[in-house]
Amino acid sequence: MKKVLLLAGAAVAASLALAGPASSDPVWSGQCGIPEQQTVWGEYGWPTLLGILARPGTLLAVTTGHGDYPAEARARGAATYYFDVHMKDWVGTPAAPADPSTIEGAAEQQYQWAVGQTGGCTTPLMLENELFGAKLAPPWTGSYAQYRADVLAFLQDLAAQGAHPVLLVSQSPYTGSTAAISWWLEVSQVADIVREIYIPATNVWSHGAVQGNRLLREHYRQAVADFTRIGIPASRLGLMVSFSTKVGDGGRNGLQPASSWFRVVKWMSLSLQQVAAETQLGSVFSWGWQEWSVAQKDPAKPNAACVWLWARDPTLCDAPARLGPRFDSSRTEGQISGLPPGAVCGSSRYGTFDTADLDSLQALTGSYNTARDALLERLVEGAYAPVGSRAVLAVERTVVATSFGGSRSEYLAALQGAGATVPTARLVIATEIRRARLEQMRVVATPTAGQIRAFYRANPDYLVRRVDVSPAPPWLAGPEGMVLSDSAPQEVFSLPAGGKARVATLLGTYTVRPLGSARRLSALPLPRVSPAIASAIEEQERVHAFERWTIRQQRAARGGLVCVGDELPDPSVVDLTTYLPFLRVQ
Numbered sequence: 001m002k003k004v005l006l007l008a009g010a011a012v013a014a015s016l017a018l019a020g021p022a023s024s025d026p027v028w029s030g031q032c033g034i035p036e037q038q039t040v041w042g043e044y045g046w047p048t049l050l051g052i053l054a055r056p057g058t059l060l061a062v063t064t065g066h067g068d069y070p071a072e073a074r075a076r077g078a079a080t081y082y083f084d085v086h087m088k089d090w091v092g093t094p095a096a097p098a099d100p101s102t103i104e105g106a107a108e109q110q111y112q113w114a115v116g117q118t119g120g121c122t123t124p125l126m127l128e129n130e131l132f133g134a135k136l137a138p139p140w141t142g143s144y145a146q147y148r149a150d151v152l153a154f155l156q157d158l159a160a161q162g163a164h165p166v167l168l169v170s171q172s173p174y175t176g177s178t179a180a181i182s183w184w185l186e187v188s189q190v191a192d193i194v195r196e197i198y199i200p201a202t203n204v205w206s207h208g209a210v211q212g213n214r215l216l217r218e219h220y221r222q223a224v225a226d227f228t229r230i231g232i233p234a235s236r237l238g239l240m241v242s243f244s245t246k247v248g249d250g251g252r253n254g255l256q257p258a259s260s261w262f263r264v265v266k267w268m269s270l271s272l273q274q275v276a277a278e279t280q281l282g283s284v285f286s287w288g289w290q291e292w293s294v295a296q297k298d299p300a301k302p303n304a305a306c307v308w309l310w311a312r313d314p315t316l317c318d319a320p321a322r323l324g325p326r327f328d329s330s331r332t333e334g335q336i337s338g339l340p341p342g343a344v345c346g347s348s349r350y351g352t353f354d355t356a357d358l359d360s361l362q363a364l365t366g367s368y369n370t371a372r373d374a375l376l377e378r379l380v381e382g383a384y385a386p387v388g389s390r391a392v393l394a395v396e397r398t399v400v401a402t403s404f405g406g407s408r409s410e411y412l413a414a415l416q417g418a419g420a421t422v423p424t425a426r427l428v429i430a431t432e433i434r435r436a437r438l439e440q441m442r443v444v445a446t447p448t449a450g451q452i453r454a455f456y457r458a459n460p461d462y463l464v465r466r467v468d469v470s471p472a473p474p475w476l477a478g479p480e481g482m483v484l485s486d487s488a489p490q491e492v493f494s495l496p497a498g499g500k501a502r503v504a505t506l507l508g509t510y511t512v513r514p515l516g517s518a519r520r521l522s523a524l525p526l527p528r529v530s531p532a533i534a535s536a537i538e539e540q541e542r543v544h545a546f547e548r549w550t551i552r553q554q555r556a557a558r559g560g561l562v563c564v565g566d567e568l569p570d571p572s573v574v575d576l577t578t579y580l581p582f583l584r585v586q
Helices: 009-018 048-052 068-075 099-116 142-160 178-188 201-206 208-228 257-278 301-312 319-323 355-363 368-382 389-403 409-415 422-440 451-460 526-559
Strands: 042-044 060-062 079-084 125-131 162-170 192-196 237-242 282-287 343-347 350-352 463-469 478-482 500-507 506-513
Touching: 048 068, 048 301, 048 319, 048 422, 060 068, 068 343, 068 355, 079 099, 079 350, 079 355, 099 142, 099 506, 142 162, 142 178, 162 478, 178 192, 178 282, 192 208, 192 301, 201 208, 201 257, 208 257, 208 463, 237 257, 257 301, 257 319, 282 355, 301 319, 319 478, 319 506, 343 368, 350 355, 350 368, 355 422, 368 422, 409 422, 422 526
Parallel strands: 042 060, 042 282, 060 079, 079 125, 125 162, 162 192, 192 237, 237 282
Antiparallel strands: 343 350, 463 478, 463 506, 500 506
16 A cells, blocks of 8 residues: 655644544444443453453453463453554664565554454454654654654554554654654554553652652643644543563562552552543553563562452452452542542642632632632641631721721622622631731741841831730730831821720730820830830741741642642742732731
8 A cells, every 4th residue: 555654744734633632432442342432441461360351341452472362361251452562573673664665564464463363353453562762853864764654654554454553652752843743643643642651650659649649640641741732632542551560661660568569550540540531531551461571470460450450440350359458448549539529629638628719719819820829828827727707707897997987888899899709808818817827826036136226227217106005915025015117007006195995906906005106216215116126026037937837838738739630739928918908907
């Protein structure tokens, strides 16, 4: 048949249009006994694992040289596909590509083998192992260009005979040029592309359940995105993972004990299911069950195979019964599916935040990321300083009284004008109260004489006033003394002398009795105002200490956070009163 070489640059746009997003099943699902489903799962298998892997609902690879293995697998209810381990024997290598005139004959021979090995199926699924140099950027050398042409021609010839070829790719594909994109698009017209992602179980286990599963999902998503972003539909793509027990081949990689490996196997299956559902992936394949050498033999493989099937579908193998009570049978640990309905992010320690809160803060801030970051801060800080509704309502009443003359209707109109609701405003108020409380919990150093002198010289116009306050507030060193406008509520400096008033703050309400008029800081001698300056400096330092503390706590919490799409918020200190300035209360 005619060999189609690399597409010309002008044809790329048309190919992209043909290969747009799709949610259909793989073109080969439902054929040759293969289950008809959105994502088809297939295993390489091995004769010693037939009793576990071969059953109705599974798909097992067959190769030459295994006697009656293919027939026995089908007799147990499994569908079969052909795995061509040595595609290089037909298409050559980058350094020594095959003679183009031999490609068609090799494809016909392999097709006939596949038909025989799959029980006479004339539309066999054929996995071709594997493309060399996927990451190489054009312009290619003459020999490598011929190798790529041979691979494409081989796949085209298999498809022309009725087969469903699948090209295995072990490296991230280079897609940074028209020529490279054209080649991948041409392949996708006649074959599926399956990306091999072999992450050692030791690496995954070292991250723990939450971060280990996140690591898996992120690698799987990226592997799919490498191809979908150039226009190849996910239904023509797949992923292959390894369960090899040879150190250095991905898979178990020497992880001990076996129970730890079984949990990683479970995580792999669950994470793949998550990504397959998100992307509408066409296929998932497993590799590494084979025992070609002593290094690849492992008595734990049968149990691992059972866990692999069970995590996908508990009816395929009863892993909890097989492994006993010590097997961790949780199907939600580290999984996005473990989040409660409506939750966006959550952790076992800090709880969750949901879509409603995210939507309300996004409407207020105009930024999805800012809203998410603010909710992470709220989630973490809330574990250290819970804020009750009574405190929030008290501050809300203060805001209405001081900023809106007691008119609640004007307050509600201001919220509406800012794109906020009452629940959103109360969320902001609670955040401000919590932050004020947490700031007071910070322990800071006593200011030095030099710091006090520098403050005195730098801020001559600050107001200072002698007051008596009950109960003793954090902005006054004792029940009576000097306070600065930098740290005390501004209302303190406008109160008439000779009386007393109640002053509401984020930290509570205080009875304030002025003991003199307000004066400029520079009008009083340094020794007299030093205690007030020290209190103001300590207040500033508590603010900075709080910011450092909350960022540390958020970073630590982020490691255990599970979020939809693994879109994690960033540790930050978000001042939500920027968007609702009338909610600022000292």
